Amino acid sequence: MTIQASEARPEAAELPPSAVSATRGGEKQGAAERITLGLFIAVPFLALAAAVPVAWGWGLGWLDLTIAVVMYFVACHGITIGFHRFFTHGSFKANRPLEIALAVAGSLAIEGPLVRWVADHRKHHQFSDKEGDPHSPWRYGETLPALLKGLWWAHMGWLFDEEQTSQAKYAPDLVKDPVMRRISRLFWLWTLISMLIPPLVGGLVTLSWQGALTAFFWGSLVRVALLHHVTWSINSICHAIGERPFKSRDRSGNVWWLAVLSCGESWHNLHHADPTSARHGVLRGQIDSSARLIRWFELAGWATDARWPDAERIAARRTA
Template sequence: MTAGPEVVEKTPKSAESAPPPATLGGDSKRSVEQIALLLFIIVPFLALVAAVPLAWGWGVSWLDLGLLVAMYFIGCHGITIGFHRYFTHGSFKAKRPLRIALAIMGSLAVEGPLVRWVADHRRHHKFSDAEGDPHSPWRYGETVPALLKGLWWAHMAWMFDEEQTPQHKFAPDLIKDPAIRRISRQFVLWTSVSLLIPPLIGGLVTMSWWGAFTAFLWGSLVRVALLHHVTWSINSICHAVGKRPFKSRDRSGNVWWLAILSCGESWHNLHHADPTSARHGVLKGQLDSSARLIRWFEQLRWAYDVRWPNASRLDSRRQENGSRRKDKAAQAA
């Protein structure tokens, strides 16, 4: 990575000098958080399957769909703006209330504790598509069977590997922040809040248990399952296929049909070419809702020192293609 939060290579000299762990199980994945994550992966997926017959003429309302969309994009932007561009890469600086809000919003996506998420992702960038990368789809080779196995690994199987990412090594800056450490340790609490908001609203609006149930099915379970698989597709699909207009040391590519659902994250090639850029969709027509929100945060003075892309920086990262045709970068968010 070119810049961003410093990754400390040395672990603390003694356990006494280190802050408390930011996840309930520390670096170990055999913890209540990991068991909870397994349940929150399986149950929403089963709900997604069950939602198909339920949606066939009954079992879904505009309220349910509204809750699904609202909760989806709250959690998605919490991950893309908060966990990813801000906490992992330092694409901008945030005032304290926004920092806390982004930590909570990302936690509502039910993708694991904040500090573990950031540590795993910083490790991914350090070893991207090479030995040490926790979720490269090229892990097993380049043959079709190997790639299919690798895609499954990169999509979700890697999360249950016993290999540990040392959090004190890859996310020391977050561990030192008591508020962020507390939010990270409260992963199960924020997951419960995330799952309970839709049925609470659905039940109160319809004044019925059935309204609460369908809101829970669509606004909680189906929403979480959909967001999970979109996020995981960035790790798997976007490292296996897609256009690569910018130079990077890995196989990250742009997958246009995931752009809206991923809130701009699927413009993955530029991200790996310039990890600290606050905008990933930099070419004409590349929608990036996360960059738009960061721009609004900047205009409201909630965010500052934003690392926006510029033409010379982008040109230095373009792939050589003979005449080096220069597309205009979409710098105005």
């Protein structure tokens, strides 16, 4: 797979002063910023966590939970391994059946058509946290109002931007591939399938409409909403906070408590320091289920030439 080379990045002098400051890294966050970030991050997840014990036995049971978890991680790995590490960055090579399976699994996440997703993400890497980045939380500057506005924009506001990334420019390899182009155009079908699988399974297992309804609520609606917000959190939270043990030209950070739900994507600082790496969690104790699955694909003979970072490659990117 050929990924279009990045064009020259905008020079700092071309950016507004607030944006220039926002891209330098290393600044200390004020108390107001920390409180704002904490509330922005914690409230939605606390609300979801509170909903589970409240609903247990009153519309949520083991069947619903199992369906939701299986659908979540199939779609999540479809995004992280397929849309992201394979199609966007070429972190490994896949045989055609695996390539198609990853494209379909990623589409089940309902995060947009394959070609559009890849084009947006490649543009993000070209202009990461600079003017031209589709979803930087530092888009409007560093003041508290600017940060609030930027977090909203990076999390989901950018999805409603009228200016769309050029797919011909940023994803020409996928545009030229008739199979991938067709999968991308059938996004409506994958959306329908993704939403209907849980109630179909729930209804057949319980032989009841109630089983179908609760499975639809938890396995379709809640599952998609959670996956969306986790994915969008990589754009917003992981570019606003987190540890930065690796050298990168932006503010990407590692956020450990998102690692499991994001299937390893929240080790975001290493990813921006080494975008083509097949593994993002490279330090001791960093869980990266996507990398583990890529390794299994290799052992099965479905994937080859994975770009695994060795010790020398990792050390070269350390900040100290």
